[in-house]
Amino acid sequence: AQSVAQPEDQVNVAEGNPLTVKCTYSVSGNPYLFWYVQYPNRGLQFLLKYITGDNLVKGSYGFEAEFNKSQTSFHLKKPSALVSDSALYFCAVRDRDRGSTLGRLYFGRGTQLTVWP
């Protein structure tokens, strides 16, 4: 069964420092991978996705993510955190194989990122 794990409920970093939000997945076959961000009282906003190709994916607001097939990980990174990056971050996977519920996203439980000044 497809599953996504975000091992850290919370990540705290100082502004200007690099940040990493971890994600590992377990799916059959090769998945599509996504990161979404949720600000308070807002919907989910798409950050970036990995479909194929370069393992380092660049997304919105200076975020990037590294796909590691051997470790089944898709960690979200940013070289220099901003206070405005504080939000709830979700990793998600979608099945690539035919015959499954292709459009469905499987989400992790979310990681609350807090960037302090």
Next chain:
Amino acid sequence: DSGVTQTPKHLITATGQRVTLRCSPRSGDLSVYWYQQSLDQGLQFLIQYYNGEERAKGNILERFSAQQFPDLHSELNLSSLELGDSALYFCASSVDSVGTEAFFGQGTRLTVV
């Protein structure tokens, strides 16, 4: 703004009642997805419609139903509501049936009292 519109933003109702949540997808998107976000279950997929037809079903209770209309807007109907149905309900849309990139609405916060 994602272009996905959900109404109402907030809904408070009593146990046993029935409510309807509405979603208008982005212009040109044919797929609509419904998700439930709760503290204990996280984000759970409920159901997907593509161009008016049900495409996939997730952890949707029998008390819940959905449909997608010819103009592509969708409604999620929740009946015989229980306290545990209190959650944030998200709608998402994508241009295709495989959700290559899904855009989410701001959600409807349902509180059952």
